[in-house]
Amino acid sequence: MATPSSPFSLLGDLFNRIGERLQPPAWAIHEIQHRVVLFLNHVLQQEPEAQQRLLRQQGRVVRFQWRFVTMELVATPAGLLDLAPEGSTPELTLTVTDDSPFDIARATLRGDKPSVQIVGDVQLAAEVNWLVDHVRWDVEDDLARVIGDVPAHTLGNGVRRVVGALRQFVGDRTARAGGAAGHAE
CATH class of the missing domain: 3.30.1050 (Nonspecific Lipid-transfer Protein; Chain A)
Known part of the structure; x- marks a missing residue:
């Protein structure tokens, strides 16, 4: 019985085929x-x-x-x-x-x-x-040269919060997947 592929593996396969053909x-x-x-x-x-x-x-x-x-x-x-x-x-x-x-x-x-x-x-x-x-x-420093210190710092804080939330999301999913694998044994 074939196991269903995840959307990420399908996208990965598509990326492989495109990368091999379109140099x-x-x-x-x-x-x-x-x-x-x-x-x-x-x-x-x-x-x-x-x-x-x-x-x-x-x-x-x-x-x-x-x-x-x-x-x-x-x-x-x-x-x-x-x-x-x-x-x-x-x-x-x-x-x-x-x-x-x-x-x-x-x-x-x-x-x-x-x-x-x-x-x-x-x-x-x-x-x-x-x-x-x-x-x-130091993205924030480079950005400050273009838009100023306060907007760069505000934008940097926003990006750090988004990255932190993504890390937590990925960590939670990894922990759940590890826990599910441990229970399956």
């Missing part, structure tokens, strides 16, 4: 990657310790992979990031093993990191892990 042109991928690097460097510039750590990793290449998306970054002499030159050999490859974007979003809402397969230099992996754990984008 953006190389120029679009390259442009998106440049925008990601600009954003990452903006965030890194707000954290001097992160820049010092990257400075020590200067010239080292890290490849990030998730499904059909790959990006190779290199640490620069300025303690920032850049796209690695074509044909570079990565010293570290980080592959997100969760296929479903919904599983990744659910884990993120719970405050967990997605599952990652790590291949390569352990010390470089530890530095990347430190960056992931300690560097945060």
Whole structure:
């Protein structure tokens, strides 16, 4: 007897099929990657310790992979990031093993990191892990530059309440699912 699929698994399957068939042109991928690097460097510039750590990793290449998306970054002499030159050999490859974007979003809402397969230099992996754990984008500060301190703070508080409610919702559903599985044994 076939088990019914959840709407999330159906959406995940649709995402897989679309992603496999609709590959953006190389120029679009390259442009998106440049925008990601600009954003990452903006965030890194707000954290001097992160820049010092990257400075020590200067010239080292890290490849990030998730499904059909790959990006190779290199640490620069300025303690920032850049796209690695074509044909570079990565010293570290980080592959997100969760296929479903919904599983990744659910884990993120719970405050967990997605599952990652790590291949390569352990010390470089530890530095990347430190960056992931300690560097945060101060959205409220950037927004305050555009709309002012008070509206940015008010908007930030509203977003934090929504995220908190979503985390509680996801946590409650996970706890109920775990409890139901425990009773089924």
